[in-house]
Amino acid sequence: MEDSELLRKKREKIESLKADGIDLYPNDARVKDTAASIITRFAHMDSDAIGMIAERFAIAGRLMAIRDFGKGSFVIIQDRTGRLQAFVRKNQVGEKAYSLFKRLDVGDIVFVAGKIFRTRTNELTIDVDELRLLSKAIRPLPEKWHGLTDIETKYRQRHLDLIVNPHTKEVFARRSRIIQLRRCFMEERDFLEVETPMMQPKAGGAMARPFKTHHNALGMDFYLRIAPELYLKRLVTGGFERVYEINKSFRNEGISTFHNPEFTMMEFYQAYATYEDLMALTEEMFNFIACELFGSPKFQYLETEIDLTPPWPRISVRDAIIQYGKIDAEVLTDDARMLACAKDLGLNIKDSDAPGMVMMAIFEEQVEDKLIQPIFITHYPVEVSPLARKTPNHPEVTDRFELYICGKEIANAFSEINDPVDQRERFVMQLRAREAGDDEAHEMDEDYIRTLEYGMPPTAGEGIGIDRLVMLFTNSASIRDVILFPLLRSKEE
Numbered sequence: 215m216e217d218s219e220l221l222r223k224k225r226e227k228i229e230s231l232k233a234d235g236i237d238l239y240p241n242d243a244r245v246k247d248t249a250a251s252i253i254t255r256f257a258h259m260d261s262d263a264i265g266m267i268a269e270r271f272a273i274a275g276r277l278m279a280i281r282d283f284g285k286g287s288f289v290i291i292q293d294r295t296g297r298l299q300a301f302v303r304k305n306q307v308g309e310k311a312y313s314l315f316k317r318l319d320v321g322d323i324v325f326v327a328g329k330i331f332r333t334r335t336n337e338l339t340i341d342v343d344e345l346r347l348l349s350k351a352i353r354p355l356p357e358k359w360h361g362l363t364d365i366e367t368k369y370r371q372r373h374l375d376l377i378v379n380p381h382t383k384e385v386f387a388r389r390s391r392i393i394q395l396r397r398c399f400m401e402e403r404d405f406l407e408v409e410t411p412m413m414q415p416k417a418g419g420a421m422a423r424p425f426k427t428h429h430n431a432l433g434m435d436f437y438l439r440i441a442p443e444l445y446l447k448r449l450v451t452g453g454f455e456r457v458y459e460i461n462k463s464f465r466n467e468g469i470s471t472f473h474n475p476e477f478t479m480m481e482f483y484q485a486y487a488t489y490e491d492l493m494a495l496t497e498e499m500f501n502f503i504a505c506e507l508f509g510s511p512k513f514q515y516l517e518t519e520i521d522l523t524p525p526w527p528r529i530s531v532r533d534a535i536i537q538y539g540k541i542d543a544e545v546l547t548d549d550a551r552m553l554a555c556a557k558d559l560g561l562n563i564k565d566s567d568a569p570g571m572v573m574m575a576i577f578e579e580q581v582e583d584k585l586i587q588p589i590f591i592t593h594y595p596v597e598v599s600p601l602a603r604k605t606p607n608h609p610e611v612t613d614r615f616e617l618y619i620c621g622k623e624i625a626n627a628f629s630e631i632n633d634p635v636d637q638r639e640r641f642v643m644q645l646r647a648r649e650a651g652d653d654e655a656h657e658m659d660e661d662y663i664r665t666l667e668y669g670m671p672p673t674a675g676e677g678i679g680i681d682r683l684v685m686l687f688t689n690s691a692s693i694r695d696v697i698l699f700p701l702l703r704s705k706e707e
Contacts, residue, residue: 221352221353224351224352224353224354225352227317227319228350230317231314231317238347238349238350239348240346241348243274243325243346245272245274245325246271246272247273248293248294248295248296249273249275249297249298250295250296252330252338252340253296253298256330257338261331261336264330264331264332264338265331267330268329270327270328271328271330271340272325272326272344273291273293273325273326273327273340274291274324274326275294275298275324276291276321276323276324276377277318277319277320277322278290278292278355278378280318285303286301286302287301287303287315288300288333289301291326292377296380298338298339298340299333299338299339299340300339300340300341300342301333301341301342302315302326302342302345306328307345311345311346312345314347319351320355321351321353322347322349322351323349323351324345324346324348325344326342326344327340327343327344328340328341328344329341355374355378369694369700370702372698372699384688385684385690385695386696386698388507388684389680389684389688389696391507392503392507392680392683392684393460393680395502396480396499396503397460399499399502400482403456404456405456405457407457407458408446408454408458409459409461410439410442410445410446410449410461411445412461413429413437413438413439414436414437414438414439414445415435415436415437416661416662417439418441418443418657419439419440419441419442419443419445420440420443420465420677421644421656422440422441422465422466422467422654423653424438424465425437425438425466438463439461440463440464441463441479441677442459442461442481444659446458446459446483446675447630447662447665447673447675448662448665450483450670450671450673451666451669451671455485455486455671456483457482457483458483459482460478460680461478461479461480461481462476462478463476463477463478463479464476469701471691471693471694472693474681474693474694475701476701477680477681477693479679479681480677480678480680481677483674484674484675485671485672485673486671486673487672487673487674488613488629488674489592489613489615489627489629489674490613491674492627492675493526493590493615493627494524495676496617496625497522497525500522500588501522504522513686513687513689515620515689516620516689516691518620520587520588520619520620521587526588526590526617527587527589527590528590528592528615529589529590530591530592530593531573531574531577531592531594531595532573532593534585535573538580538581538584539579539580539581541576541580549572552572553565555576556575556576559580561575561576561579563575568595569597570594570597571595571598574595574598582621582622583621584621585618585619586619586620586621588617588619589617589619590616590617591615591618592615593605593608593612593613593614594614594616595610595612596611596612597643599614600641600643600656601631601637602628602629603629603630612628612629613629614626614629615628619686623679623682624678624679624682624686625678625679627676627677628674628675629672629674630670630672631666632666632669632670632673633666634663634666634667638663641657641658641663642658644656644657681693684696
């Protein structure tokens, strides 16, 4: 009721302004300055020095506060770079402009111009001699002094969150910076950025449940990609020996503080390299980004100081379960005992599950949350690695690693299968898993096998979750804090 009454009064004010011939949404303002550029340029000057400046400045932004002192008012204007104070008085802007100003509200977007001065409290301020309304806000902003704290509103109405919470803008500005740094890092190493299809006839490149859609004109079902992997490896086969893609991928899974069904990752592939080469490259990349952001490989994430100084420990899945999970080594070499162990832990395991799947279930339960500092977990079971090369002399595991930081997987990489016969056998293994009820198992992809039959060079590839990396580098506890518009359950208006 209170909101409805407020909106009614706002609409009445708008009709009154229109009746007086005021254009509420003009588009002819010429803005030549920003809040940050003015502050940066004159922050070091005292009042006397600033008083000598004859230059006139012009900024535009949102009114965030109005303090009326009778003969004049101080306002706070927020633009894309920050906030700056302005002083509005009748004898300076004229009666018509001042009359308009008195009818403005917090949330309106305005243009102001004038010289600058310092107030008695030493705050840099524009002495306004020109004021215009550029966009009249109908709805009020959230409570003006304390910002937007309601989590539900923050995610559903990100525009409000960005307006009233400067920290939110800083998070997404840093996200952009992180992605930019990754591009610079890859391009300096001769990687070519490419784009591959988001709608694919086969759900391939990872083990996950896909989103399905239908193309009416072609009469075909398609899947939103769960990973760009198979297309990127087609490009390696075609001669692009170093490729990467910063991509949107989609997995039809649950939502949590570390999972969003639509997410961003970077995948890259390097010919004539192994998964061990990518470990070194990953250490170098993460260390580079941290040092660019913080000036050091050390930074704070929640309650923990993370140290990205290379080299990082490397340990196999099996040894990690023994060391961190406190499981006897003999249990992991006896399939029946390992299955019994998983059941004793209360895991959702079937008797028909492959030993590698049972081992990974134990790993996820007993080990993951203990991996705080960066660590490479290596040699994943072949049953959960349908695209990874088998480890020589140990065909039950693969040349694969996952990078863990703060108990969460951040990257996944392996030496790729380039033997089409081996790849077909892996797909057949996955088909059996699908028939047994695993709807995340990989589909058969005859076209990809045909690609390998033309000869793909020995290659290693990696996928890095950008959203999770941004969480680390912005000290964010939830993935929703680093995705501008996270997926939410629909809410009735």
